[in-house]
Amino acid sequence: MDTAERDALHRVREGEWAHCRANAHYFIETYCHIEDKDAAEIIQPFRLWPMQREALSEILSNRLTIILKARQLGITWLALSAALHELLFCEGHTCIALSRTEEEAKELVRRLWAVELKNMPELVREDGAANWGGPTYSHTVLSVTITFPSGQKSAFRAFASAGGAGRSFTANLLLLDEWAFQENAREIWLSAYPTINRPTGGRVLGLSTIERGTLFEELYTEDNGFHKLFIPWYADPRRDAAWYEQTRRDLGDLIMQEYPATPEEALTIPGGAFFPEVKRHTHVRAAPDMEGWRRYVCIDYGLDMFSAHWVAVSPENRAAVYREFDAPDLTIGEAAAKLRELSAGERIEQMLAPPDLWSRSQESGKSRAAIFAEHGAVLTKTSNDLPAGCAAIKEWLRDGGLTLCEGAAENLFRCLSRIQRDKARPNVYAKEPHALTHDVDSLRCFCVYWTHPAEAPRAAGVTWTRDQYDDYENAGEAGRAYLIRKWGEPVW
Known part of the structure; x- marks a missing residue:
């Protein structure tokens, strides 16, 4: 060429x-x-x-x-x-x-x-x-x-x-x-x-x-x-x-x-959304006057994600989620400190958690619930019955019985509106994608446990000692009720 x-x-x-x-x-x-x-x-x-x-x-x-x-x-x-x-x-x-x-x-x-x-x-x-x-x-x-x-x-x-x-x-x-x-x-x-x-x-x-x-x-x-x-x-x-x-x-x-x-x-997948009733116009409301309402915290803890929600219940048995917190990679001490920080000045009736936190670690011989208590956050065990918990959430959501305060629980709203029905077990929600389950599992602790409407306000809470926390942690339900009557509600 x-x-x-x-x-x-x-x-x-x-x-x-x-x-x-x-x-x-x-x-x-x-x-x-x-x-x-x-x-x-x-x-x-x-x-x-x-x-x-x-x-x-x-x-x-x-x-x-x-x-x-x-x-x-x-x-x-x-x-x-x-x-x-x-x-x-x-x-x-x-x-x-x-x-x-x-x-x-x-x-x-x-x-x-x-x-x-x-x-x-x-x-x-x-x-x-x-x-x-x-x-x-x-x-x-x-x-x-x-x-x-x-x-x-x-x-x-x-x-x-x-x-x-x-x-x-x-x-x-x-x-x-x-x-x-x-x-x-x-x-x-x-x-x-x-x-x-x-x-x-x-x-x-x-x-x-x-x-x-x-x-x-x-x-x-x-x-x-x-x-x-x-x-x-x-x-x-x-x-x-x-x-x-x-x-x-x-x-x-x-x-x-x-x-x-x-x-x-x-977008119309067989099974579909587990909570199709959750809509912004029905379940996200302006924060009500919550004076005299009983207040609870419910949590789901893991190193991949710590989710916590603050729920107030009225004397008429209506509930409002008024605060949420989500963060990964928190130690138990850090998670407990965050619970105390965000609950400061509030009288929290109970901190509700799933029963897996009561399993004892082979390394320390302590349960994660016990470690939470050592850091000033005493937890109350709820049920791990998933079908019962799912039914309880639906019952609370029915007719707006439980609402989310506007701007206070956006991640919980996102998870509730997107989580899907388990294809093999239609009476429970799917565990995948796992990122959607943390907030819903946290709310489930409240819904499956809570049974009584608000009461008249009690006397102001008091600060418990470490020994008092230990006694409370090792007591049964009746014993815990007795300790609260004896020492008063703790302030976190």
Whole structure:
């Protein structure tokens, strides 16, 4: 090839490169590939379906995009191809991808280099390619690096979903695959979002099928900065009415979860919300005058989360949650100190807690309840009967018998309105996502235990000694009542 021919070829390549940079649709349909397990040749050119083309246009036009989709519509392939377009044509850019597990993170990387990059030798080749002066790529199991002739590098890094994943990197694109099913999604979002949150750029693309009660559902359904996309089961043109009817016969009502036709279907999951009666207009009220009301604290304690709620009960047997506190990683001493601090100046009738806190530790020989008492927070054991507790919460919520004071218990309201019915045990709420259960478990301690309306105010409380707390902790119900009559209500 003489100099004129080389120059002509160089101009053609430059023109093609510029055209691909300006037209992501052309780049994907001309150079990108996918795996089709049903085809004679597994690796196939990526020919976009009409709804995939529309989705790509909206992804490219918005900084924050969240996609609710039916299953197996090639949207992960579309997201990877869109990410690759940015990495190839914006030198020095970084994409951070978060998946449910490390194996799924590795699979994203494999798709990117083995299916996408490996099959576009006209544009990019593997490191060490002979007679090649264009960009090259290298990979590890969890990353792909594209090196340009200028020396600039673009990077794709994949992580399993874990708290703090991606925190130390600055990214141009944050890709969250099957977002609704990622562990620690809220913590991850808080740590990962700042990596792209810059005034001059940074984009988020989150995609998933639905899982109720998750951060993904919250971000998709609430008013925020995300551009919302829904991609129905029929986005695949090969799926016709006969296919859908056969699938419906095979799956029953679960078809709405796996293959929804509308966002409403996707959000109508079999079983549904456990507390559908909880609505802001019926269960969130202005704080009442609580003078003369009996006051309780109910808690759920664990190192992953300490949840506490302050509940006042009127002489007419109405209840109001007027304070909440949620924090992870608190020792028992810190949790007890927070209870005393937030209850200062109030006469608390009882601090109600689940019975698992009375199990003795093999290391110390003490129960966590005993350690709470040593730090000045004497707990009262409630029932661990989950069906009874769930029924008790529903009874209190019926007809607004228990309300939440406006602005005082927003996390409890969020959890009550989003927690789902257990699919195997419809008379109890689901224990996953676990992040929704802490506040509801705390409220359950109050609802399953409390039986009497408020009484006239008693004499002012007194400060107990450590020995008095120990006597109270080791006493039964009758003994505790006697000690309170003898010494008076304690002040925390």
